[in-house]
Amino acid sequence: MEYVDYYKILGLAKDSSDEDVKKAFRKLARKYHPDLNPNDKGAHKKFQELNEANEVLSDPEKRKKYDKYGKDWQHAEEFEKARQSQGRRQYSTGGNPYAGAGGQGDEDFSDFFSSMFGRSEGRRGGGQAKFRGQDYNAELHLTLQDAYATHQKTMAVNGKNIRITIPAGVEDGQVIKLKGHGGEGINGGPNGDLYITFVIAPHPTLKRLGNDLHTTVDIDLYTAVLGGEIMLETLSGKIKLKVNAETQNGTKIRLKGKGFPVYKSDGEFGDLYVTYSIKIPVNLTEKQKELFRELSES
Amino acid sequence: MQTDELILTEAFCNYYKIDYSFIADLQRVGLIEITSVERATYIPESELQKLEQLVRLHYDLDINLEGIDAIAHLLEKVKHLQNEVIGLKNRLKLYEDF
Numbered sequence: 001m002e003y004v005d006y007y008k009i010l011g012l013a014k015d016s017s018d019e020d021v022k023k024a025f026r027k028l029a030r031k032y033h034p035d036l037n038p039n040d041k042g043a044h045k046k047f048q049e050l051n052e053a054n055e056v057l058s059d060p061e062k063r064k065k066y067d068k069y070g071k072d073w074q075h076a077e078e079f080e081k082a083r084q085s086q087g088r089r090q091y092s093t094g095g096n097p098y099a100g101a102g103g104q105g106d107e108d109f110s111d112f113f114s115s116m117f118g119r120s121e122g123r124r125g126g127g128q129a130k131f132r133g134q135d136y137n138a139e140l141h142l143t144l145q146d147a148y149a150t151h152q153k154t155m156a157v158n159g160k161n162i163r164i165t166i167p168a169g170v171e172d173g174q175v176i177k178l179k180g181h182g183g184e185g186i187n188g189g190p191n192g193d194l195y196i197t198f199v200i201a202p203h204p205t206l207k208r209l210g211n212d213l214h215t216t217v218d219i220d221l222y223t224a225v226l227g228g229e230i231m232l233e234t235l236s237g238k239i240k241l242k243v244n245a246e247t248q249n250g251t252k253i254r255l256k257g258k259g260f261p262v263y264k265s266d267g268e269f270g271d272l273y274v275t276y277s278i279k280i281p282v283n284l285t286e287k288q289k290e291l292f293r294e295l296s297e298s
Numbered sequence: 299m300q301t302d303e304l305i306l307t308e309a310f311c312n313y314y315k316i317d318y319s320f321i322a323d324l325q326r327v328g329l330i331e332i333t334s335v336e337r338a339t340y341i342p343e344s345e346l347q348k349l350e351q352l353v354r355l356h357y358d359l360d361i362n363l364e365g366i367d368a369i370a371h372l373l374e375k376v377k378h379l380q381n382e383v384i385g386l387k388n389r390l391k392l393y394e395d396f
Binding site: 026029030033035036038039132171172173174179190207208209210 | 347350351354355358359360361369373376377380384385387388389391392
């Protein structure tokens with residue numbers, strides 16, 4: 001566990017006044033507050049560190065303990081135990097002066113903080129600023145087929161199962177916010193939010209561009225020349241495609257409304273673009289070659 | 299038809315321990331919308347998330363109304379740009395995959 005220099009985090013000298021601590025925290029909180037830095041994990045982490053530093057340095061008792069033990073904090077508990085055994089017991093519970101009822105979870109604070117101060121104490125009404133809880137970020141991996149239809153999924157976030165509805169048409173990298181499903185608020189502040197980023201795996205044959213889908217289909221030379229029908233696998237099932245006679249290689253056709261559903265627009269779909277790739281026959285027999293020669297001379 | 303729940307402004311102010319004048323100021327500069335029914339004023343549920351954010355900016359970070367107004371516009375821009383980046387990244391990925 002690493003020693004955390006709370007003075008350094010707030011950019012302060014050890015002899016800074018309470019007013020300096022307050023000012024420094026306010027200034028940096030304005031810079032890194034999650035509300036001002038949406039989807040910025042780095043800023044969220046920095047804000048968490050600031051909160052922790054402020055929690056300690058703005059509280060005279062905690063600051064005293066931090067200043068007293070500093071880098072030797074690992075020995076602080078042993079020292080306290082020795083003092084207690086000498087009949088100078090100060091605390092009623094386990095030697096941890098800050099393990100108050102109704103405290104916050106440890107997840108908003110570093111291991112260093114928890115080791116030194118135990119759980120953060122609840123200070124509702126103590127005149128301290130309220131802060132909303134930490135925002136959580138999670139990734140949800142989907143296939144293109146999953147993203148094609150609205151469905152429900154259960155995911156575990158911080159030990160809690162959350163059932164969410166995934167609307168058809170979500171994009172790769174799209175982020176949705178679940179209000180109040182993040183970390184618990186600090187000093188009675190509201191809970192943070194949960195941000196879920198959708199990660200959509202590439203499909204082997206279909207490429208998505210906005211709401212449109214693109215695919216390349218191989219057709220044999222004879223179907224391309226004479227015309228015919230082919231079966232095409234789409235996300236909504238198999239469809240029969242009519243290939244016109246004398247179809248050229250690279251011909252692109254558009255199937256209106258057979259693309260991807262438009263996000264939060266019920267019944268609206270993009271288009272499916274099919275590009276024909278004509279395959280030239282190989283391993284021809286002598287007879288077939290002769291027929292091609294005849295054809296070329298005709 | 300979509301229904302919008304209304305929250306009594308007074309209840310909101312009591313819950314967050316804030317002054318009603320702050321909500322009125324936000325409405326005056328066009329940052330939130332308030333609905334009046336008879337004599338009481340209400341906050342539409344759709345405005346709640348935004349309002350909570352504005353309350354935090356003012357009371358947690360000591361940002362004044364003019365600052366909040368500027369930040370709200372910049373955050374809108376950030377959101378728009380982030381969405382544009384996602385769309386462009388996805389388009390780029392499509393060409394990289396080919």
